Amino acid sequence: MRKILYILFVVVSTAYSQTDWQKWEAKQVSYELPTKSVAYAQNENASLAGTFLNSLKSAYSFLISDYDGDNCPFSPSCANFFVEAVEETNLLSGTLMFADRFTRDMNVFKGVNHYPLHKSGKYFDPAGNYTLNLQKIKFEMVNN
Amino acid sequence: MILLISAAELYSQSGAQDDLFSPNNRLKFANHLYAEKDYLRAIGEYKEFLKSADNDTARFRFANSFLRIGRFDEAAQNFKILFIGSKLEEEAKLFYYQSLFFSKDFNAFQTNYDSRFNFPQKYSLTLDRLNSATYFLSKTNLPSGNVLIKPFDDSLQTKLIYYYLMMKNPPKKNSVTAALLSVAIPGAGKVYTGELTDGLIAFGATLLSGFLAVNNFQHDHNFRGWLFTGLTAFFYGGSIYGSAASAQIYNARLQFNLDSEIKLFFEERNYFLPKIDL
Amino acid sequence: MFRIRKYFVLLGIFCLQSNYAQSTVETQLAWADKLFASNQYFDAITEYKRVLFFDEQNKLITRVNFRIAECYKAGAHFYEAIKYFALVEKNSLNDSILIEAKLEIIRCNILRKTTERALQLCSEIERDERFYSKRDEINYWRGWAFMFADDWESASKIFAETPANKELKLLCNQVIDAKVSVTFATVISYILPGAGQIYSGKILSGLMSFAWNLAAGYFTVNAFVANRAFDGIVIGELVWLRFYRGNIENAKTFALEKNLEVSNKALKFLQNEYRGLKP
DSSP, rough: HHHHHHHHHHHHHHHHGGGSHHHSOOOOOOOSSSOOOOOOOOOOOHHHHHHHHHHHHHHHHHIIITTTTSSSESOOOHHHHHHHHHHOHHHHHHHHHHHHHHHHHHHHTGGGGOBOTTSSEEOOOOGGGGGSSSGGOOOSHHHH | HHHHHHHHHHHHHHHHHHHHTTTHHHHHHHHHHHHHHHHHHHHHHHHHHHHHOOHHHHHHHHHHOOOOOOOHHHHHHHHTTSSSTTTHHHHHHHHHHHHHHTTOOOHHHHHHHHHSSSOGGGGHHHHHHHHHHHHHHOOOSOOOOOHHHHSOOHHHHHHHHHHHHHHSSHHHHHHHHHHHHHHTTTTHHHHTEEEHHHHHHHHHHHHHHHHHHHHHHHOHHHHHHHHHHHHHHHHHHHHHHHHHHHHHHHHHHHHHHHHHHHHHHHHHHHHHHHHOOO | OOHHHHHHHHHHHHHHHHHHHHHHHHHHHHHHHHHHHTHHHHHHHHHHHHHHHHHHTSSSHHHHHHHHHHHHHHHOOHHHHHHHHHHHHOOOOHHHHHHHHHHHHHHHHHHHTTTTHHHHHHHHHHOOOOGGGGGGHHHHHHHHHHHHOHHHHHHHHHHHTTTTHHHHHHHHHHHHHHOOOHHHHHHHHHHHTHHHHHHHHOOOHHHHHHHHHHHHHHHHHHHHTTHHHHHHHHHIIIIIHHHHHHHHHHHHHHHHHHHHHHHHHHHHHHHTOOOSOOO
């Protein structure tokens, strides 16, 4: 019995020793319930084209997309993808990337294409994957 | 006797705080924390102890605590101190290499490995395996396959040869080929990269909008004609660009899967390290 | 005779030695407590562990483990805190420290929002006759657990059982009153697009939704009236239905958001302004 207790103690003490492998400070947890982050982060260092597109996108959101439901199966959504694409490259490449995305969106069998799943349940398909820069391709889920 | 008692009393008052912090007690407490895997606190105690005393085991544990919590530079520095004239010299040398290895500074590891001197025979096979692992994990400056797989058991060699060949000549798809294929037939580049349905949709969309453009022009609906011409260009351009991007994604996925598999291979076997409890 | 005296002296020194060790440990405890009081919890744990290690007679084990648990709790490391409170429970010599540890475990579970576990522990203590006098306190924490789980109705009911918890009961009722009905919002948006959004306080969005549905509906109907059935189907399916579905989605989302806002306002109040005992 004593041995079992001892083993239990050792197991327990090893399980939570990792917390202390870095010095920590006092911390208050928020009582509040978690809110879903829905905001699309706008790039502060956006180029001129990017800024223009961002305002265009805001207008699109305000006038149309805020009211027609959550239709896009991708994350980021097609409109955000376009803005990201232009910001990452230029207007021409961005438009081509958007055309490609639009085509892929029409594919009803896209689930077979191994898009990683975003935690919102959508297919994770960031613009960075299509900039023709191998370094920017991301497969793992991101927390946003 | 009264004298003795008062002397002891005096001593206890003056030394009350110091006693638990004597080097000996520091060491005892440090060893206790080390055994509990409370490494950061153990480091603090060993550090104080080592200021006034020298002890190979304490130094080793001090260094190993750094290694365990991922502070590899400090670990390497302290293992190095044990290289000459210490009873733990052999282990310290192996653990020094482990610190380099886990810091992921594979270049430093390889340079140190190539210029190693007086490395203990006992751990030389382990070190050779670690060295091979650095090449498998970094995939740069690959030496010949034979050298890399030599330290491993025969049963593992087939797998390692496969990894090696995949690293040397990965079956990549060419972006330019993919783009050119889509120039010839919209969406063909996507079929080439394995995205069959995406390719068919791109083909269909381009063809349909092209047909509608021609059809509208034939019926003198010029506005609609130009609209669908624009749409055709949109889909056509998108399919060419998308095919090149798709080839890259294919290659990146290939790379990613191979990397994950190799990493898992070594991780599952704990990098072939012997179990040393010190 | 001389021999006997010598033994006495040795015995005296020996006694002093052991006393001396214990007093040193207690001095060390005071030092750890000082660190604890100045909110240096990580360092305090180190020193408490030193106390535990050198306290060979285990006289301080309960007290020190309790303190270590409190340190972890203050650092929001609830898993570790609960482990140490559980150690206190295991080594406790009397019921008062036992119940204190148990209640602390409940409070940690409330804070890390593992409500089920908190409620389960509350019931366990309630069934234990030794802690009959603690019923009110258990109910108090049960109410908190419900509030943290966004179940204000249950919390209100629990707080209503004890007159002392009147303030919290009122707070719960305020939350319940301020919340909107998600079902109602959805249903009225089925009937009149935009109504659910306006009900949840998003007036502009509601009006825009209404306008889109009106316009799309008009064009759809118009197409059918003018015998352009194909156009009617296309506009109906691609435009009207899309905005109609979006309208219902929004009605539900906004109602949920509004309720979350109400809950969080109350929880924020509890965290920052409420003066009573908190988890």
